[in-house]
Amino acid sequence: MYKNPEAYREYLLKHQEEKAKKEKEKKEKTNDTFNLHRFIDVQNGVYDMALNEIKSGQKKNHWMWYIFPQMKGLGESLASEKYGVSSIEEARAYMENETLRN
Secondary structure, three states, X not given: OXXXXXXXXXXXXXXXHHHHHHHHHHHHHHOOOOXXXXXXXXXXXXXXXXXXXXXXXXOOOOOHHHHOOOEOOOOOOHHHHHHOEOOHHHHHHHHHOHHHHO
């Protein structure tokens, strides 16, 4: 039926992994008292890039606020306000979130 069964198997595995990831994110989003999903959503597009910049020792882009969040009120930018952590409880929730702590 399929010309390359191994490639099809890899496709199915990838599809299952993506589906499981989306289901996990949906579950986390429904229990998201502190709107931590704002970090997950934005990190999905830039996490690997930020990690590469850190490894190379050459930060070039603006990702600091949502990769390494700080206490709300320390910065004056819109990003620091949006991604600022407002309490010790929110900081704990961030570190306990399986996606964000990894």
